[in-house]
Amino acid sequence: MPNSRQNSESFEIMISNFEDIILARQKVKFLMGEMCFSLLAQTRIVTAVSELARNMVTHAGQGKMTLFQVDGKRKTRGLKCIFEDKGPGIQNIDEAMQEGFSTANSLGLGLGGAKKLCNEFKIESVPGKGTSISIIEWL
Amino acid sequence: MGDVTILKIGNNIIVPIQTELHDNAARELQTEILRRIERTGVKGLLIDVSAVNIVDSFLGRLLVETAKMVRLMGTETVLVGMKKEVVLTLIQLGLKMQDLHTALNIEDGLALLETMVSNRFLQGRSHAKFKTE
Ligand SMILES: Nc1ncnc2c1ncn2[C@@H]1O[C@H](COP(=O)(O)OP(=O)(O)O)[C@@H](O)[C@H]1O
Ligand SMILES: [Mg+2]
Numbered sequence A: 001m002p003n004s005r006q007n008s009e010s011f012e013i014m015i016s017n018f019e020d021i022i023l024a025r026q027k028v029k030f031l032m033g034e035m036c037f038s039l040l041a042q043t044r045i046v047t048a049v050s051e052l053a054r055n056m057v058t059h060a061g062q063g064k065m066t067l068f069q070v071d072g073k074r075k076t077r078g079l080k081c082i083f084e085d086k087g088p089g090i091q092n093i094d095e096a097m098q099e100g101f102s103t104a105n106s107l108g109l110g111l112g113g114a115k116k117l118c119n120e121f122k123i124e125s126v127p128g129k130g131t132s133i134s135i136i137e138w139l
Numbered sequence B: 001m002g003d004v005t006i007l008k009i010g011n012n013i014i015v016p017i018q019t020e021l022h023d024n025a026a027r028e029l030q031t032e033i034l035r036r037i038e039r040t041g042v043k044g045l046l047i048d049v050s051a052v053n054i055v056d057s058f059l060g061r062l063l064v065e066t067a068k069m070v071r072l073m074g075t076e077t078v079l080v081g082m083k084k085e086v087v088l089t090l091i092q093l094g095l096k097m098q099d100l101h102t103a104l105n106i107e108d109g110l111a112l113l114e115t116m117v118s119n120r121f122l123q124g125r126s127h128a129k130f131k132t133e
Helices: A018-034 A039-060 A093-097 A110-117 B023-040 B057-072 B084-093 B106-132
Strands: A005-015 A063-071 A077-085 A120-126 A130-138 B007-009 B012-016 B044-048 B076-080 B101-103
Touching: A005 A018, A005 A039, A018 A039, A018 A063, A018 A077, A018 B023, A039 A063, A039 A077, A039 A110, A039 A130, A039 B057, A039 B084, A093 A110, A093 A120, A110 A120, A110 B084, B012 B023, B012 B106, B023 B057, B044 B057, B044 B106, B057 B076, B057 B084, B076 B106, B101 B106
Parallel strands: B012 B044, B044 B076, B076 B101
Antiparallel strands: A005 A063, A063 A077, A077 A130, A120 A130, B007 B012
């Protein structure tokens, strides 16, 4: 991600089941509240987190979410969330990002939706190795 | 069935979702709602989401599908109290919820349910008449 520097403190949450998705959401909501994000920003980001965390559980079996504050240009601060898994990876990222595309017979709104709900979205995936997605929301 | 209470009041079932539901709990709640409707034969289902902070594509889809399922059982659904932040987020996410009837609060929701149920009753009668003539 351009123009961002990581602050020292970070949180890691292992995500392997549906209860963990709720814990991940609660942690992000708590941090965003502390950082004084608006309720709308909190709602959008926690929804994106819910989608990306669920993708790790349903498509990769499990994964890890890492959270930290980042400093941007002109004294802005942001929250960065990284989702990493060692699952099957994504063959065709463009296709997977499309609204309605799903290999799991679900809605296929998660990836494309998560991108629309945050300020910055970056996805890397190697078939057979895993997937890494990072999102940033600026204050 | 988790922590959600299902209340039967008059000819309606009211489901206030007070906790954050994980996916399996949400599925169980759906099953429990269908079971209760089957057992009681109520004509209206009101789901109160005023305490729900996050509706993602999973829960959104589940709500829409629950309404479709209970409709096949002869019951109408109204969703009440959705927070404006949740509405904005769902629109941005691209979830299609136009099949779902909504109201601001429980009172409005019950009034809407009453109209929907009586409309459906009248429609049913006119169909029956059409067939016999
Ligand atoms: N972490 C992941 N690992 C492997 N494949 C993934 C991952 N996340 C998403 N995908 C793939 O991208 C597709 C689209 O994801 P998404 O938009 O969230 O829709 P859905 O989860 O409803 O299928 C998924 O069906 C899956 O094939
Ligand atoms: Mg998904």
